């Protein structure tokens with residue numbers, strides 16, 4: 697899959713702080729992974745790790761950091777295009793000496809399609825994808841049939857695609873999309889204890905939004 701012409705993200709005004717910019721410039725060569733249009737040695741990015749999990753749309757990285765710290769044997773490929781978040785995560789990686797996160801700054805569709813071999817990931821996290829609530833923007837929602845098929849290609853058999861959203865209509869749409877695929881089994885689950893609160897989730901909760909967690913296991 698190429699990067700869709702209708703993007704699932706909107707690059708907002710870059711209110712990047714001096715510290716985030718400094719981290720981006722100083723630390724990218726150590727912890728960042730440049731986009732290339734061919735396959736890479738993913739395992740080589742995470743020497744000694746037992747599993748590799750991707751996170752798409754890490755935002756300011758709260759979940760990425762907490763989960764990576766609590767599961768040091770897993771390597772995390774953290775993907776987003778949000779410059780302040782990229783700077784923030786890089787600086788926390790340095791300050792907290794976190795060795796199992798690598799950061800990418802490109803549309804996840806392109807990264808998965810071009811750089812990642814099939815059957816590479818032991819899991820994939822998609823926490824609070826942009827809900828795009830207006831009908832005319834629904835085409836921007838990242839969870840659609842093409843995307844979940846692409847993710848299925850990249851997951852190992854039995855690996856889990858974990859999604860959380862605070863937007864009930866999106867949760868319903870996600871269930872409808874997965875119901876039409878024969879490559880997964882799963883649905884709504886209790887919130888897992890290991891999933892920390894993120895900035896976006898907290899904003900939703902303050903607006904009384906109900907949070908839905910969904911887990912889908914790749915079966916073929």
Ligand SMILES: C[S@@+](CC[C@H](N)C(=O)[O-])C[C@H]1O[C@@H](n2cnc3c(N)ncnc32)[C@H](O)[C@@H]1O
Nearest residue numbers: 704705753754755776778803804823824894896
């Ligand atoms: C609503 S925010 C949620 C951020 C974070 N997961 C949280 O819970 O706070 C969604 C994030 O997904 C990123 N995003 C959306 N589509 C993307 C894509 N195709 N590739 C990479 N990142 C994407 C956006 O840049 C944004 O940072």
